[in-house]
Each structure stands twice: as structure tokens, then as C-alpha cells.
Amino acid sequence: MGLSKRLLDKDLTFKCPHCQATLVRKGSWIKSITWFTCDRCQQNLRLGYGEKLAIFERFREQRQGTN
Numbered sequence: 001m002g003l004s005k006r007l008l009d010k011d012l013t014f015k016c017p018h019c020q021a022t023l024v025r026k027g028s029w030i031k032s033i034t035w036f037t038c039d040r041c042q043q044n045l046r047l048g049y050g051e052k053l054a055i056f057e058r059f060r061e062q063r064q065g066t067n
């Protein structure tokens with residue numbers, strides 16, 4: 001488990017916890033950052049390891065049955 005290397009070059013989606021905008025970033029970006037600025041609300045937000053795991057998990061679940 002953990003942050004799968006197979007997803008590092010994939011476009012993963014997650015929601016800004018501040019404005020609920022849907023953001024799209026590469027898995028490698030998500031893995032390497034801790035703080036980011038939301039495109040829409042310009043808030044500086046923290047992305048913890050647990051949240052990163054949830055983003056990767058959600059992507060895997062969405063792909064089940066299509067691959």
C-alpha cells in the first residue's frame with residue numbers, strides 16, 4: 001500500500017478543503033508537496049500524508065472495473 005509508484009504519472013483529483021474546488025495534479029506532485037496554493041481561492045493549504053493516501057486510494061477505486 002502507501003503512495004503507489006504506479007500512480008505518480010497519473011492525473012489525480014482532489015477537493016480543496018476550503019472552497020471545494022476540484023483540483024487535478026500529478027501523483028508525483030501530490031507525493032512530494034506538503035503545502036499548496038489552491039487555484040481558485042488562493043488559500044495556502046496543508047496536504048497531510050493521510051489525505052494523500054485517501055487521494056491515491058480514491059483513484060484506485062475509481063479505476064476498478066475499467067481496467
Ligand SMILES: [Zn+2]
Pocket residue numbers: 016017018019020021038039040041042043
Ligand atoms: Zn480552494
